[in-house]
Amino acid sequence: xxxxxxxxxxxxxxxxxxRRFRRKRVALVAGFIILLxxxxxxxxxLVAPYDPSAPDYDNVLADPSALHPFGTDAYGRDIxxxxxxxxxxxxxxxVISVLVGGAVGIVLGLVxxxxxxxxxxxxxxxxxxxxxxxxxxxxxxxxxxxxxxxSNVIWATSVFxxxxxxxxxxxxxxxxxxAVYVQAARSIxxxxxxxxxxxxxxxxxxxxxxxGSLRLGNNIxxxxxLSFLGLGAQPPSPEWGAMLADGRSYLGVADWLTLWxxxxxxxxxxAFNLLGDGLRDALSQKLR
Amino acid sequence: MQAEPVLPLLDIAGLSVAFANDRGDxxxxxxxxxLVVAEGETLAVVGESGSxxxxxxxxxxxxxxxxxxxxxxxxxxxxxxxxxxRDLAREPAAxxxxxxxxxxxxxxxxxxxxxxxxxxxxxxIAEAIExxxxxxxxxxxxxxxxxxxxxxxxxxxxxxxxxxxxxxxGMRQRVMIAMALSCRPRMLIADEPTTALDVxxxxxxLRLMRELQREFGMAMIFITHDMGVVxxxxxxxxxxxxxxxxxxxxxxxxxxxxxxxYTRALLAAVPALGSLAHESLPRAxxxxxxxxxxxxxxxxxxxxxxxxxxxxxxxxxxxxxxxRNKARIxxxxxxxxxxxxxxxxxxxxxxxxxxxxxxxxxxRLEQPQAGAIRFEGSDxxxxxxxxxxxxxxxxxxxxxxxxxxxxxxxxxxFSIAEPITTNRLLSGPAVEARVGELLRQxxxxxxxxxxxxxxxxxxxxxxxxxxxxxASEPRLIIxxxxxxxxxxxxxxxxxxxxxxxxRERGLAFLFISHDMAVVERIAHRVAVMYLGQIVEIGPRQAxxxxxxxxxxxxLLAAVPxxxxxxxxxxxxxxxxxxxxxLRRLDDPPQVAPLVQVGPDHYVARHHVGGLY
Numbered sequence: 001x002x003x004x005x006x007x008x009x010x011x012x013x014x015x016x017x018x019r020r021f022r023r024k025r026v027a028l029v030a031g032f033i034i035l036l037x038x039x040x041x042x043x044x045x046l047v048a049p050y051d052p053s054a055p056d057y058d059n060v061l062a063d064p065s066a067l068h069p070f071g072t073d074a075y076g077r078d079i080x081x082x083x084x085x086x087x088x089x090x091x092x093x094x095v096i097s098v099l100v101g102g103a104v105g106i107v108l109g110l111v112x113x114x115x116x117x118x119x120x121x122x123x124x125x126x127x128x129x130x131x132x133x134x135x136x137x138x139x140x141x142x143x144x145x146x147x148x149x150x151s152n153v154i155w156a157t158s159v160f161x162x163x164x165x166x167x168x169x170x171x172x173x174x175x176x177x178x179a180v181y182v183q184a185a186r187s188i189x190x191x192x193x194x195x196x197x198x199x200x201x202x203x204x205x206x207x208x209x210x211x212g213s214l215r216l217g218n219n220i221x222x223x224x225x226l227s228f229l230g231l232g233a234q235p236p237s238p239e240w241g242a243m244l245a246d247g248r249s250y251l252g253v254a255d256w257l258t259l260w261x262x263x264x265x266x267x268x269x270x271a272f273n274l275l276g277d278g279l280r281d282a283l284s285q286k287l288r
Numbered sequence: 289m290q291a292e293p294v295l296p297l298l299d300i301a302g303l304s305v306a307f308a309n310d311r312g313d314x315x316x317x318x319x320x321x322x323l324v325v326a327e328g329e330t331l332a333v334v335g336e337s338g339s340x341x342x343x344x345x346x347x348x349x350x351x352x353x354x355x356x357x358x359x360x361x362x363x364x365x366x367x368x369x370x371x372x373x374r375d376l377a378r379e380p381a382a383x384x385x386x387x388x389x390x391x392x393x394x395x396x397x398x399x400x401x402x403x404x405x406x407x408x409x410x411x412x413i414a415e416a417i418e419x420x421x422x423x424x425x426x427x428x429x430x431x432x433x434x435x436x437x438x439x440x441x442x443x444x445x446x447x448x449x450x451x452x453x454x455x456x457x458g459m460r461q462r463v464m465i466a467m468a469l470s471c472r473p474r475m476l477i478a479d480e481p482t483t484a485l486d487v488x489x490x491x492x493x494l495r496l497m498r499e500l501q502r503e504f505g506m507a508m509i510f511i512t513h514d515m516g517v518v519x520x521x522x523x524x525x526x527x528x529x530x531x532x533x534x535x536x537x538x539x540x541x542x543x544x545x546x547x548x549x550y551t552r553a554l555l556a557a558v559p560a561l562g563s564l565a566h567e568s569l570p571r572a573x574x575x576x577x578x579x580x581x582x583x584x585x586x587x588x589x590x591x592x593x594x595x596x597x598x599x600x601x602x603x604x605x606x607x608x609x610x611x612r613n614k615a616r617i618x619x620x621x622x623x624x625x626x627x628x629x630x631x632x633x634x635x636x637x638x639x640x641x642x643x644x645x646x647x648x649x650x651x652r653l654e655q656p657q658a659g660a661i662r663f664e665g666s667d668x669x670x671x672x673x674x675x676x677x678x679x680x681x682x683x684x685x686x687x688x689x690x691x692x693x694x695x696x697x698x699x700x701x702f703s704i705a706e707p708i709t710t711n712r713l714l715s716g717p718a719v720e721a722r723v724g725e726l727l728r729q730x731x732x733x734x735x736x737x738x739x740x741x742x743x744x745x746x747x748x749x750x751x752x753x754x755x756x757x758x759a760s761e762p763r764l765i766i767x768x769x770x771x772x773x774x775x776x777x778x779x780x781x782x783x784x785x786x787x788x789x790x791r792e793r794g795l796a797f798l799f800i801s802h803d804m805a806v807v808e809r810i811a812h813r814v815a816v817m818y819l820g821q822i823v824e825i826g827p828r829q830a831x832x833x834x835x836x837x838x839x840x841x842x843l844l845a846a847v848p849x850x851x852x853x854x855x856x857x858x859x860x861x862x863x864x865x866x867x868x869x870l871r872r873l874d875d876p877p878q879v880a881p882l883v884q885v886g887p888d889h890y891v892a893r894h895h896v897g898g899l900y
Binding site (some may be wrong): 013108179181183184185187188189190191194198202203256262286 | 406629651653676680681682685687689691694695696697698706707709719722740753760
């Protein structure tokens with residue numbers, strides 16, 4: 001009579017998630033594209049046909065051809081190689097800023113939601129202040145203070161990734177700390193830190209993963225914008241935003257200068273957003 | 289005998305309903321069901337969770353289409369007002385919409401979620417009336433007021449402008465009924481309409497539904513898991529199990545001469561209040577048709593396991609930086625009680641009476657404002673160092689909902705091990721061995737430790753929670769409505785398990801429950817709580833046979849009796865509502881002193897006569 005369990009298959013939450021995610025075609029394709037871009041970026045020295053910063057003054061602004069599939073820029077540098085190498089910079093900005101911002105945000109959010117009271121007020125007012133600035137403006141401010149350069153762009157994007165993670169995790173922590181199973185754990189004497197890490201954080205992770213994916217795309221875009229404004233990667237490093245800025249003066253003459261970095265940014269950001277949506281769909285269903 | 293057979297109102301033949309799940313294979317919830325409802329008749333559909341009783345109701349109204357299920361076979365013949373017979377299994381969705389309301393109306397279990405929280409009660413009822421009777425808004429509201437009067441809502445005109453959250457659960461369910469009846473349906477389908485209500489409110493609503501059914505002359509399908517409720521309301525009974533019909537018959541026949549073994553088992557598992565009226569000791573539910581001996585587990589002498597004195601827990605309403613605190617919920621007011629080794633103290637009362645808050649205050653899930661808590665003679669009122677360790681090990685809590693109280697992302701084995709590792713009782717492979725042993729003790733195979741909570745049934749999950757509570761070898765277990773969410777047959781098993789553990793280990797229980805019949809089985813002593821205070825406490829037999837407090841009497845009178853013959857003679861119900869424990873800051877409640885009325889039997893004596 002109690003045999004309402006459909007089958008005896010043991011399925012861990014992770015297996016259950018994968019079973020659902022496998023069905024999201026678009027997200028799978030997006031994930032595959034991200035994987036390709038990441039692999040190309042990692043293996044850039046092997047994949048890229050030319051040195052990305054070696055000028056070739058005999059081949060300035062060359063049309064796309066078999067030798068230079070994406071053409072060359074005003075210094076004769078191969079655009080394809082620069083786009084591949086640029087992926088390194090863009091992806092590392094995205095990944096590092098999300099890891100740093102996410103880690104800080106998770107800790108702040110957990111503490112804020114779990115303990116509440118004045119700690120919560122303090123952390124949330126700090127987040128409100130960060131939220132009050134438009135992200136890009138804030139990043140420009142940070143970079144203006146610290147000076148231009150890609151490492152400062154990483155700092156800036158990390159900083160303004162924090163409040164979104166913090167708020168998200170705080171919301172989950174607020175709800176989960178009242179969950180009966182958290183109370184049950186509390187009643188047997190589980191310490192606050194263990195409570196947060198073992199029982200609350202895993203419940204907040206789905207949101208963190210989704211937000212992380214969306215934010216990664218977003219941060220890549222911000223980094224590119226900063227570089228476009230000349231505040232990020234400095235010449236001659238190949239960065240997608242910086243390449244756009246370089247190509248701007250030749251828009252009518254050599255549109256491939258702006259086209260390919262633009263496409264790279266577009267595809268990467270879109271792929272991260274689609275992946276994030278797919279993750280959200282697969283994770284948001286209650287694991288019942 | 290009539291020459292011409294009366295045509296039934298509803299005639300279901302061979303109904304099958306299936307749900308598609310995301311693995312791609314179908315799950316058949318109802319299989320080949322036949323069912324007939326005559327005009328003006330009440331058919332109770334009884335079954336445990338997963339029996340397909342609600343799915344059947346949803347198939348009749350075709351709400352099943354929106355719930356992911358579909359009718360895979362059979363006919364649902366319904367004779368409408370004009371006398372035409374329609375097959376609801378094949379009716380187009382647009383026609384079904386016109387039938388729902390004027391012909392077939394529904395009342396659901398959860399009156400809060402079935403009402404729209406942002407519309408006033410009056411507007412919601414009026415909406416249904418306008419839709420189906422084409423009345424002006426003014427006329428519809430007037431009709432809504434009349435409907436509220438018919439469901440015995442006091443001051444109906446004033447209630448029209450109130451929002452659902454301003455009403456009590458019982459009042460909300462009355463509003464739902466008024467809404468369902470506003471279109472004068474010929475058939476009402478009520479799906480567990482009283483399950484979420486307190487016993488006294490349930491008794492009121494059941495009586496109301498019985499009267500309304502007569503007044504409106506409508507047929508009713510009453511879905512419930514509670515045999516006591518069936519006995520109160522049904523003309524005929526249909527017993528379902530795992531999507532199939534087990535037995536169907538007249539209510540007296542079902543209760544007095546049940547044919548199917550499942551029906552017999554179901555009836556045997558129903559705790560009947562008063563079955564232990566002539567003995568003072570607890571006695572487990574009969575197992576396999578055999579009565580078990582009463583058990584005497586209380587050990588006299590020595591300090592009590594738990595001693596609570598003048599425990600007071602209050603919750604401030606609205607506190608923050610900018611809002612001033614204006615009111616306070618007096619959840620627990622000067623509660624004193626003690627539990628002896630091997631004893632079960634039943635703590636009973638209706639929702640909001642403070643019984644759970646009392647239990648939660650003891651283990652400090654709520655912070656009490658005042659009072660002393662002693663565990664095995666030593667003070668644990670302040671949780672510091674040693675006291676905390678003693679309390680956390682020695683007192684364990686079992687919650688109402690076993691699914692909610694297990695972390696869904698951890699295996700149940702890990703959850704059971706958590707008290708052991710947290711209190712550093714064992715380490716390494718010894719932990720796993722102990723988990724297996726605990727699982728065996730609660731009647732589960734040790735391999736279940738590798739499963740996740742969603743892979744177990746409700747009863748199995750509660751057994752896991754009990755195993756977890758046993759893991760730190762406690763002296764006292766606080767069971768907070770621990771069997772309330774379980775099906776009757778499982779409930780009896782779990783109660784018996786708890787009693788067996790008490791016999792073997794001399795465990796003491798603080799058994800918090802609203803179910804008087806279960807408390808009668810398990811408790812040595814009973815404490816009745818009302819508005820945060822204990823109004824009566826004493827030996828179980830004395831309190832239940834000879835209740836001294838008016839509220840205890842009211843509570844006992846409201847318990848449904850699983851015997852249709854006892855229906856009808858009114859047992860002195862009143863329609864009053866339990867007041868709120870929410871009070872203004874400058875208006876603290878009066879605490880009534882307890883006066884001894886018998887051996888170990890105390891009753892609150894109030895200053896003001898009349899109202900308790």
